Amino acid sequence: MNESTRFARSIRFLADRFPMEKLNFQSMVAKKDVPVHRMSWAYYLGGLVLFFFGIQLMTGIALLFYYQPSVSDAHASVEYLTRNVAGGALIRNIHAWSSSGMIFTLLIHLLTTFAMKAFARPRELTWVSGVLLLMLTFAFGFTGYLLPWHQIAVNATKVGLQSIEQLGEFLPGALSEIPTKIRVAIQGEAAVGQATLSRFFAAHVVLLPLATFAVLGLHLFQVQIHGMSPGVDKPTTRSERFFPFFVLKDFRVWGVVMFVLATIALCIPFEAFFDYPLFEPYDALGSTPDGIKPEWYFLFLYYPLELLPFWLVNLIVMLAVGVLLMAPVIFRGTSRRVLSTIAILVAAYLVVSTVFGQEIYEMIKGGH
Numbered sequence: 301m302n303e304s305t306r307f308a309r310s311i312r313f314l315a316d317r318f319p320m321e322k323l324n325f326q327s328m329v330a331k332k333d334v335p336v337h338r339m340s341w342a343y344y345l346g347g348l349v350l351f352f353f354g355i356q357l358m359t360g361i362a363l364l365f366y367y368q369p370s371v372s373d374a375h376a377s378v379e380y381l382t383r384n385v386a387g388g389a390l391i392r393n394i395h396a397w398s399s400s401g402m403i404f405t406l407l408i409h410l411l412t413t414f415a416m417k418a419f420a421r422p423r424e425l426t427w428v429s430g431v432l433l434l435m436l437t438f439a440f441g442f443t444g445y446l447l448p449w450h451q452i453a454v455n456a457t458k459v460g461l462q463s464i465e466q467l468g469e470f471l472p473g474a475l476s477e478i479p480t481k482i483r484v485a486i487q488g489e490a491a492v493g494q495a496t497l498s499r500f501f502a503a504h505v506v507l508l509p510l511a512t513f514a515v516l517g518l519h520l521f522q523v524q525i526h527g528m529s530p531g532v533d534k535p536t537t538r539s540e541r542f543f544p545f546f547v548l549k550d551f552r553v554w555g556v557v558m559f560v561l562a563t564i565a566l567c568i569p570f571e572a573f574f575d576y577p578l579f580e581p582y583d584a585l586g587s588t589p590d591g592i593k594p595e596w597y598f599l600f601l602y603y604p605l606e607l608l609p610f611w612l613v614n615l616i617v618m619l620a621v622g623v624l625l626m627a628p629v630i631f632r633g634t635s636r637r638v639l640s641t642i643a644i645l646v647a648a649y650l651v652v653s654t655v656f657g658q659e660i661y662e663m664i665k666g667g668h
């Protein structure tokens with residue numbers, strides 16, 4: 301292929317993804333239809349993730365009024381907010397529960413859009429921007445966990461950063477230096493300390509939100525300009541207007557979820573699920589508590605890391621990220637039936653490793 305055909309192809313690719321003739325209110329909102337079929341419920345999931353993200357922004361800003369990003373005051377400021385500020389515990393609880401809700405819904409959104417082949421042409425950029433949003437959301441979780449500066453948070457962050465460095469052992473020559481450099485760049489100093497907290501804080505409240513706004517802007521723009529994908533093999537003629545009918549139904553779902561979220565946040569402190577008290581500030585000389593674990597949404601990775609060779613898990617993760625990013629190319633000719641089977645198998649792995657990971661771990665370790 302010569303230069304000019306390659307250039308012409310790139311222009312055509314972009315023109316198909318950003319069709320100028322559809323760049324108006326009529327096409328993007330007023331005339332947009334949502335197909336009605338047995339998988340229609342899945343069209344609510346992206347909106348629900350958006351709802352959780354909005355809750356995170358609002359409660360996060362409220363938490364910023366009291367939070368102090370220094371190793372000497374971070375823990376005390378969170379404790380003060382939880383114990384002495386009216387509504388403080390509730391806001392903190394909503395932020396924690398909603399982050400879990402966001403990740404849970406996001407994973408189902410990913411699996412259903414995959415199963416419905418919504419990544420197919422012309423929606424490749426919707427999909428790829430989605431994969432980036434997934435990574436940004438996990439980065440929110442990782443950086444946010446450190447901020448209360450308690451014993452578990454700091455130790456779990458150390459373990460996370462160590463695994464980045466360990467990668468170097470499996471890379472040849474000069475490449476083996478790179479993971480250590482990444483770790484130092486994230487950590488900011490020799491051990492996890494003030495520089496690390498400052499960086500995680502800056503990332504959690506400024507960098508990641510800005511990056512998310514940009515990528516989410518592209519994601520939603522693509523969704524509106526291309527309309528909803530048919531989602532099923534035999535597209536139905538039945539559909540409903542996006543505005544106002546589907547949007548109003550979206551709001552109804554958000555209302556119900558808000559009610560459930562507020563009830564859970566009022567009744568169950570997020571820490572109720574931890575085996576150890578979270579109210580202990582980090583003490584560099586203190587012992588690392590037994591059985592520290594990351595948040596539930598990292599368990600699907602944590603148990604394989606404990607049980608399998610480190611290089612193998614990393615290889616699988618890198619392959620998985622590659623396959624996710626390239627899904628529109630790799631699965632171009634795959635039927636929805638096969639895609640659904642893959643999505644169900646992945647979902648089964650995620651559920652089993654998260655819910656029964658500890659039992660499986662003990663069974664395998666006990667057998668040795």
Ligand code: HEM
Nearest residue numbers: 343345346347349350410413418427430431433434528529
């Ligand atoms: C912060 C994270 C995200 C937000 C707020 C978000 C939001 C949305 C919204 C509101 C829609 C339209 C309604 C729907 O189809 O559910 C949508 C569609 C879509 N999303 Fe996401 N999304 C996110 C992450 C992801 C991820 C991780 C993927 C997959 C890798 C993804 C892939 C898609 C695709 C392919 C569509 C088009 C669906 C269709 O046309 O039928 N999104 N997203």
